Every structure is written in structure tokens, then in C-alpha cells.
Amino acid sequence: MSDPKKAADIISIENSSDKSFEDEWKIEVNEWVESLEAVKDSYGQKQVKELLRSLQNFALSQGITLTEATLNTPYRNSIPLSEQPSYPGNLGLEKKIENIIRWNAMAMVLQAYDTGEGLGGHISTYASAATMTEVALNHFIKSRSDDYQGDMMNIQAHASPGIYSRALLEGRLTIEELGNFRRELQEEGGLPSYPHPRRRPELWPSPCASMGLNGVNSIYYARFAKYLKNRGLLSKDLGKIWAFLGDGEMDEPETIGTINIASREQLDNVIFVVNCNLQRLDGPVRGNGKIIQELEAVFRGSGWSVIKVIWGSEWDPLFSIDHNDVMQQRMDEVVDGEYQMYSVSPGEDQRTHWIKGNKELESIMSNLSDKELKDIKRGGFDHKKLYAAFDKAMKSNGKPTVLLVKTLKGYGLGEGSEGRNIAHQKKTMSDDERIEIAERLGIPLSDDDRKSAKFYVPDPNSEEMQYLHSRRKELGGYQPIRFNSCETLKAPDIELFEDFINGIDRSISTTLVLVRMISKMLREEDFGKYIVPIVPDEARTFGMDGLFSQAGIYSPEGQNYQPVDAGTISPYKEAKDGQVLQEGICEAGAMASFMAAGTAYSHFELPMIPFYIFYSIFGFQRVGDMIWACGDALTRGFLIGGTAGRTTLNGEGVQHQDGHSHVLASVVPNLMTYDPAFGFELAVIVREGIRRMYQEQEDIFYYITVYNENYTHPPINDVTHESILKGMYCFKRAAKDLEDKYQGEPIHLLGSGSIMQQVIQAQEELEEEGIPTNIWSVTSYNLLHKDYQEARSEGKSSYLETILENEQGHFISVSDWITLLPDSLAHLFPGTFTALGTDGFGLSESREALRNYFGISSQAIIDKAKELAK
Numbered sequence: 001m002s003d004p005k006k007a008a009d010i011i012s013i014e015n016s017s018d019k020s021f022e023d024e025w026k027i028e029v030n031e032w033v034e035s036l037e038a039v040k041d042s043y044g045q046k047q048v049k050e051l052l053r054s055l056q057n058f059a060l061s062q063g064i065t066l067t068e069a070t071l072n073t074p075y076r077n078s079i080p081l082s083e084q085p086s087y088p089g090n091l092g093l094e095k096k097i098e099n100i101i102r103w104n105a106m107a108m109v110l111q112a113y114d115t116g117e118g119l120g121g122h123i124s125t126y127a128s129a130a131t132m133t134e135v136a137l138n139h140f141i142k143s144r145s146d147d148y149q150g151d152m153m154n155i156q157a158h159a160s161p162g163i164y165s166r167a168l169l170e171g172r173l174t175i176e177e178l179g180n181f182r183r184e185l186q187e188e189g190g191l192p193s194y195p196h197p198r199r200r201p202e203l204w205p206s207p208c209a210s211m212g213l214n215g216v217n218s219i220y221y222a223r224f225a226k227y228l229k230n231r232g233l234l235s236k237d238l239g240k241i242w243a244f245l246g247d248g249e250m251d252e253p254e255t256i257g258t259i260n261i262a263s264r265e266q267l268d269n270v271i272f273v274v275n276c277n278l279q280r281l282d283g284p285v286r287g288n289g290k291i292i293q294e295l296e297a298v299f300r301g302s303g304w305s306v307i308k309v310i311w312g313s314e315w316d317p318l319f320s321i322d323h324n325d326v327m328q329q330r331m332d333e334v335v336d337g338e339y340q341m342y343s344v345s346p347g348e349d350q351r352t353h354w355i356k357g358n359k360e361l362e363s364i365m366s367n368l369s370d371k372e373l374k375d376i377k378r379g380g381f382d383h384k385k386l387y388a389a390f391d392k393a394m395k396s397n398g399k400p401t402v403l404l405v406k407t408l409k410g411y412g413l414g415e416g417s418e419g420r421n422i423a424h425q426k427k428t429m430s431d432d433e434r435i436e437i438a439e440r441l442g443i444p445l446s447d448d449d450r451k452s453a454k455f456y457v458p459d460p461n462s463e464e465m466q467y468l469h470s471r472r473k474e475l476g477g478y479q480p481i482r483f484n485s486c487e488t489l490k491a492p493d494i495e496l497f498e499d500f501i502n503g504i505d506r507s508i509s510t511t512l513v514l515v516r517m518i519s520k521m522l523r524e525e526d527f528g529k530y531i532v533p534i535v536p537d538e539a540r541t542f543g544m545d546g547l548f549s550q551a552g553i554y555s556p557e558g559q560n561y562q563p564v565d566a567g568t569i570s571p572y573k574e575a576k577d578g579q580v581l582q583e584g585i586c587e588a589g590a591m592a593s594f595m596a597a598g599t600a601y602s603h604f605e606l607p608m609i610p611f612y613i614f615y616s617i618f619g620f621q622r623v624g625d626m627i628w629a630c631g632d633a634l635t636r637g638f639l640i641g642g643t644a645g646r647t648t649l650n651g652e653g654v655q656h657q658d659g660h661s662h663v664l665a666s667v668v669p670n671l672m673t674y675d676p677a678f679g680f681e682l683a684v685i686v687r688e689g690i691r692r693m694y695q696e697q698e699d700i701f702y703y704i705t706v707y708n709e710n711y712t713h714p715p716i717n718d719v720t721h722e723s724i725l726k727g728m729y730c731f732k733r734a735a736k737d738l739e740d741k742y743q744g745e746p747i748h749l750l751g752s753g754s755i756m757q758q759v760i761q762a763q764e765e766l767e768e769e770g771i772p773t774n775i776w777s778v779t780s781y782n783l784l785h786k787d788y789q790e791a792r793s794e795g796k797s798s799y800l801e802t803i804l805e806n807e808q809g810h811f812i813s814v815s816d817w818i819t820l821l822p823d824s825l826a827h828l829f830p831g832t833f834t835a836l837g838t839d840g841f842g843l844s845e846s847r848e849a850l851r852n853y854f855g856i857s858s859q860a861i862i863d864k865a866k867e868l869a870k
């Protein structure tokens with residue numbers, strides 16, 4: 001073998017046209033490969049890696065970097081034929097079952113189309129995903145058992161017809177339900193387009209039709225599983241979290257932006273299966289490049305184990321004669337746009353383009369006829385290749401795994417669909433196409449039934465049906481599945497919060513009141529362990545850093561260093577059984593943790609209570625889509641918008657000062673939103689939230705805003721819990737003697753949150769000027785509005801109308817929110833209604849200046865009241 005120094009020199013000679021050099025170089029490379037093979041045979045794989053690392057280090061020391069080369073492997077299957085296990089199932093039967101499922105999946109979309117209602121659906125996504133789904137469900141995805149927590153199967157949303165179609169054969173859905181795909185309001189029942197746990201709580205574990213959320217949520221479910229295990233709350237073996245994803249979907253930043261956490265936390269319980277059909281909705285994902293190679297580099301760079309399934313078995317014999325890698329080189333150079341073009345071209349044209357005048361490649365390809373070349377399968381339709389890949393993924397230890405599976409969009413749907421740019425939108429087919437496909441899939445229906453896309457269900461005693469059920473029985477039960485049984489948790493008695501109920505003499509913010517409540521709850525035996533504080537690098541802002549030492553920050557590795565603040569009262573304590581989820585600056589990840597914890601009652605059978613505390617402006621407008629998904633996923637828990645209010649959070653300016661999150665929150669139907677002013681209100685609201693969500697198991701969740709302004713808090717006195725929870729109560733009536741003297745119409749001041757302090761001050765000053773006012777505390781404009789809507793639909797009076805029955809005069813609402821929030825109720829007030837709020841962009845200024853600027857200061861209230869009193 002030649003001197004390595006010499007080899008390094010040769011590497012630097014690029015694009016040499018010297019023929020004799022090329023030959024010499026080939027011999028050199030072959031010698032190196034042979035030597036490496038000898039090392040592998042004599043010492044094993046580990047030594048080969050070590051040797052390559054030494055070579056790389058040497059090259060680096062010479063200034064030669066190999067970054068491009070190290071992240072990508074050649075464009076071929078990661079598992080060589082020699083390591084492919086034999087297929088354990090009955091392939092013949094599995095293919096028959098797959099064909100029936102393919103047909104029924106297509107039929108339900110066609111039937112929906114045939115109603116003429118324009119409902120449609122998606123045929124092409126599942127057509128590309130069917131084989132991988134079937135191999136996974138026949139052999140790998142397990143369900144819950146006595147000692148196994150169960151896998152979670154999060155599908156590619158647009159492949160839902162395939163899952164429905166399988167559930168029909170499994171007896172989990174009826175023909176009528178499938179016949180009413182996308183018609184949920186039908187009497188006999190119907191099916192939602194995509195995974196929708198709220199409507200189908202026994203089937204879909206999580207909503208994933210908003211592209212990108214499936215990936216991030218699956219990663220954080222896997223992390224939460226490890227969190228529960230490390231904290232000793234889960235005793236069963238952890239299941240795997242499966243995320244089936246589209247290649248187009250991988251462009252979403254929520255997906256790619258969170259994969260690093262999976263490797264950092266060694267989540268070998270998460271498996272991504274990316275359906276690389278090379279297309280998204282409009283056209284190719286990467287026409288000018290190769291999405292599989294791009295994703296391979298990204299995932300490898302992030303420390304994932306990457307398994308590529310590119311080619312079907314028909315290519316194996318060709319690879320075995322590709323001694324000089326000419327075919328491999330061609331595979332590496334052809335781009336996705338061309339591969340897509342091959343899928344719609346005749347074999348003959350494909351061959352000409354593929355060979356590109358290369359004699360050696362021509363000779364290799366002469367082993368296939370044009371027809372065989374045309375029919376050659378991609379890896380995603382080869383059961384054996386898929387089995388090998390899943391099998392390897394299951395054995396991963398300490399690393400997350402991604403399978404990059406090459407498929408074809410619309411596979412098996414005929415020339416009008418396969419690989420065409422319009423495939424995604426395809427919703428119907430001609431009679432001839434229907435007959436032809438049914439024939440090819442071996443569906444024993446008459447041509448008339450084929451034309452009307454009738455469903456086909458084999459006899460329950462048929463071999464196919466017996467096989468289908470027995471495979472799932474062996475794997476613990478049907479999938480996907482969602483569980484809804486969890487023990488109820490008794491809410492703490494309100495006495496636990498008596499320090500806040502009875503008033504607080506010290507000047508403190510509602511944020512601090514909440515932090516103290518959390519701290520108290522954490523100390524409760526048999527209850528505290530279920531609390532999950534979640535923070536996105538803002539704990540110090542909210543005065544929550546005390547929780548670091550009290551509960552510990554979760555880290556699967558524990559703490560391998562002495563923190564810089566060791567020895568202080570609240571050091572930065574990381575622990576393997578830490579309870580706080582410190583998410584770093586990643587609101588998407590924090591929301592995914594919130595969903596995992598808030599649905600833990602379902603997948604993990606544990607009533608976990610997440611408190612996710614964030615800058616209120618970085619909630620709904622940043623991750624609103626994920627909050628919406630939480631509503632669908634029947635998530636329970638508390639979203640806490642800290643540093644709320646456009647003027648109460650001062651100085652930080654326009655990007656931080658939130659005056660509208662309550663308006664954004666108002667659109668989530670099952671979200672209970674509150675804007676408390678006092679410690680006792682907060683205590684009543686949080687305690688009731690726990691009672692409703694964990695004791696009564698209601699499918700609701702909470703959004704509560706807390707502020708950073710310090711003031712003292714009155715005791716609850718005779719204010720009823722019900723009135724706080726309903727959204728409004730009279731906090732302080734005008735002084736009787738003053739009222740008797742006053743000649744004008746009564747004036748009512750409505751306050752909420754921190755701005756209540758301005759209202760209280762205004763009342764005092766107005767009294768001094770002889771103007772009496774009543775103060776009302778509004779804990780939730782949104783809930784008052786919801787109550788009004790419900791009452792209206794039942795023909796009753798709303799709570800608001802009832803409590804205002806004997807009132808009249810002028811009503812002035814003042815809050816740190818935009819006026820749209822109270823204005824939605826304006827018509828219900830028996831008199832004039834004026835809203836003072838914080839419309840417009842925020843500014844960097846002092847609190848006082850901001851309140852004057854927006855017109856919500858005590859002076860602004862006084863001015864308005866005087867104007868109305870005239």
C-alpha cells in the first residue's frame with residue numbers, strides 16, 4: 001500500500017484529465033478499500049471506525065476537511081442485502097390484505113366525492129404509505145399490555161383513509177361510518193377528515209393535520225415518557241412513539257428545529273418514518289436535489305440513527321455486478337425531479353436517460369427488459385426491505401431513529417396519478433380506472449360495484465381476516481388507539497390556599513401568588529408529584545427560580561458539574577428525577593411538553609398537571625396552532641401568561657407588551673380564560689380548575705394571566721366562588737351616604753387584572769369629589785361571553801344579565817387589554833358602555849406614562865366618569 005502522505009497529496013489533484021492518472025488512482029483506491037476490508041475481517045467494525053477516524057484526523061491536520069463526505073452515505077439502502085433478515089410473515093396474505101385496505105381507502109374518498117358535495121379527501125398519500133404502514137402494523141407497532149405502556153402511533157394525517165379502512169376490517173368502524181367520510185353530522189355516524197381525538201377519542205392519539213406538529217409532539221411525548229420513568233412514576237416498560245411524516249412536511253421549522261432534543265436526551269423510544277414520495281402538494285419537494293440525502297445529513301448531523309430504504313429487491317442483483325460503482329454514481333447524481341420524471345416515463349425513455357451513454361451502465365441495465373425497468377419498485381413498496389429497516393430501528397439503543405423511505409405518490413392508482421404533480425389533489429377517477437384498479441388489486445366485486453366504489457370486507461372466517469386479527473392480537477391490540485381511563489385525583493381543599501384567600505398584607509404580584517401556590521402544591525403528599533412546572537428560560541423573570549432547588553430541573557443525565565451558584569439558597573439544580581421542565585428558549589418544545597403532560601392521563605394513565613408559564617405575548621401569537629391542537633387533543637392543564645398587560649409590563653416595548661392574548665384565547669372553545677386581579681381570585685380559579693379537570697375529568701384547559709405589579713390583596717370576604725368563576729362580581733359598592741346625595745345616573749367601574757388598582761384609586765378620588773361609583777371585578781370577559789352564547793341558545797338569561805338586572809347607568813370597563821375584549825359584551829349592559837383599553841402597538845416607557853398614553857390610568861377613568869356624571 002502506498003504511503004498515506006502520498007495519498008493525501010493525490011486527493012488534492014482534482015478533475016485531472018490524464019487517463020493514466022485516472023487508472024493509477026483507481027488502483028490506489030481499490031487497494032485502500034481492500035486493506036480496510038482486511039481490517040474489518042481481522043479486527044471488526046469498531047477498528048475500521050477507529051482507523052477512519054485516525055485518517056480523518058490526519059487529513060484535518062493537513063488542512064483537508066471532509067465535512068461534505070461525512071454526513072452523507074451513498075444513495076442506496078443503509079442495510080446491505082447480507083444483513084437483511086428473512087421475512088417472518090405470510091407475505092402472500094399480507095399483500096392481499098394490503099390490497100383490500102388500499103381499495104377501501106380509495107373507495108371512501110371516491111364515495112365522498114360521488115355525493116356531489118365536493119367533500120373529497122386524499123387518495124395519493126396513503127397509496128404511497130400503505131406498504132410501510134402495513135409492515136409496521138403487522139410486525140412492529142405494539143399496544144398496551146400489563147407490563148408494556150404501549151406504543152403511540154401518530155400517522156401522516158393525509159393518510160387517514162388507510163387507517164379508517166384497516167379499522168373497518170378490524171371491526172372497529174362500520175361501513176356506514178366509512179361511507180360518511182368527511183360527513184361527521186350524519187345520523188349513522190361519520191368520520192373526520194384527519195386525526196381528531198375530540199371527535200374520535202378511542203382512535204386518534206393526537207391531532208397532526210397541521211403539518212409539522214406531529215414531529216415535535218412525538219419527540220416531546222417520547223421525552224415525557226422518559227421523564228416519568230426517571231421520576232419513578234411509570235413502572236411499565238416504555239413504549240415507542242412513532243411519527244409517520246411526509247417529506248414535504250419536514251420543511252416545517254417545528255420538525256427540524258426540535259430534532260436535536262431527541263438525540264441530546266437519547267430518546268431511543270422515538271421512531272420517525274418519513275414517507276419520501278418526493279412530492280408535496282404543488283410539486284416536487286426538492287426537484288433540483290435529493291430530499292432523502294438532505295434529510296440524511298440533517299438527521300445525522302443531529303445525532304440520529306438514519307436508515308435509508310431507497311431501492312426494492314430487484315436492484316440487488318444489479319448492485320452485485322456494479323463492480324466499478326458506475327450505477328451507484330448515476331444514482332447519486334440523478335436529482336429528484338428526474339426520478340419523478342422516470343415514474344411517468346416509458347421504460348425505454350427511462351433507460352436512455354439513465355444510461356446517459358455510459359457503456360458499462362448500459363451493460364448492467366441490459367439485465368432488465370424495458371417493462372421490468374418500468375416496474376422496478378422503490379424501497380417503500382418492498383416488504384422485505386421495510387421489515388429490515390423497522391427491525392433495525394427497534395434495536396436502537398440510546399439514539400432516536402429516522403427511516404427515510406422512498407416511495408411514489410399515488411402508487412398503484414394508474415398513470416393519471418402516479419408521480420404526477422396533481423396527485424395530491426386527485427379526488428376522483430373514471431369508471432374505467434376504478435374497474436382497472438379493482439382488477440389489479442384482486443377485489444372480487446362486480447364491475448357495477450367497482451364503478452360505485454363499493455367497500456369490500458372479506459368473510460370473517462377467511463384466511464385474510466384471521467391473519468389480520470391474529471397479528472394485532474400478538475402485538476397487544478389494535479393501533480392507532482387512544483385510551484381514556486385514568487384514576488381521578490382529588491383536588492386539594494381550598495384551605496390549602498388560605499394565605500391567599502384571607503388577603504395578603506404584603507405588596508406582591510399575582511405572579512408571585514401563583515408561584516407560591518405551585519410551591520405549596522408541590523409539597524402536598526400524594527398530589528405534588530403530579531405537578532409539572534414548565535418554563536422556557538423565563539423562571540427568573542417570574543420569580544420561580546426557587547423551584548429549581550425545591551423541585552429540581554429534569555435532566556436525564558443528572559448534574560455532572562457543580563453549578564456556579566452552588567451554596568446559594570436557590571442553586572441551579574439539575575437532577576435525573578427533577579420535576580421542572582426547563583425548555584430553554586423553545587416555545588414550540590414547551591407547548592409540546594404541555595400537550596404531553598396534559599394528555600398523560602390518556603397515554604401514560606397518570607393525572608399530570610402541567611403549569612406552563614411564559615411571557616404572555618409569546619403564547620397564543622407564537623404557538624397558537626399548538627394551543628388549538630391541545631384543545632383537540634383533550635389536553636388538561638394550566639397555561640399561564642406571565643408579565644401580562646400592555647402597560648403593566650413596562651419598558652420592554654412593542655414586542656413584549658401583550659394587550660391581546662385574551663382575544664386570541666377567546667377562540668379556543670374549551671379553554672377557560674381568566675384575568676384575575678387578586679390573590680383570592682387566583683386561588684379559587686386554580687383550585688376549581690384542578691377539581692374540574694382532574695377530579696371531574698372534564699375536557700377543558702385553562703389560560704390565566706398574571707402580572708408583575710406589586711400591591712396588597714384584600715380577603716375574599718363574602719365574595720362567592722361561583723361569581724369569581726362565572727366571570728364577574730361586585731367588588732365594592734359606592735358609599736351609601738354619597739349615593740343618597742348624588743343626582744346623576746349611577747356609574748359603574750369594571751376592572752380586571754392589575755388595572756383594578758387604577759380603578760380602586762379612581763373610585764377613591766371620585767368619592768372625594770362627590771361622585772359615587774360601584775366597582776365590579778371582571779375575572780373573565782371571555783367566559784361571560786361564552787355563558788351568554790349558551791344562555792341565548794337555550795332561550796335563558798345570561799349570568800351577566802342576571803347580575804345586572806337591578807342596575808342601570810353608565811358602565812366603564814378598564815383593562816390592560818384591547819377594547820375588543822369587553823366590547824363583545826357591550827350590548828348586554830343596561831345603560832351606556834365605554835371601554836378603555838390598550839389598542840395599538842406597545843411602547844418602551846414607564847408604567848405610569850404608558851397608562852396615561854393608552855388612557856387607562858386612574859386619571860383617565862376619573863375624566864371619563866366626570867364626563868358621564870354631568
Ligand SMILES: Cc1ncc(C[n+]2csc(CCOP(=O)(O)OP(=O)(O)O)c2C)c(N)n1
Nearest residue numbers: 125209210211246247248249275279280281
Ligand atoms: C401547516 C400546514 N400547512 C399546509 C397544509 C396543507 N397541506 C396538507 S398536505 C400538504 C402536502 C403534504 O406533503 P408531504 O408532507 O410531502 O406529504 P405527502 O402527501 O406527499 O405524503 C399540504 C401543503 C397543512 N395541512 N398544514
Ligand SMILES: [Mg+2]
Nearest residue numbers: 247248279280
Ligand atoms: Mg411527500
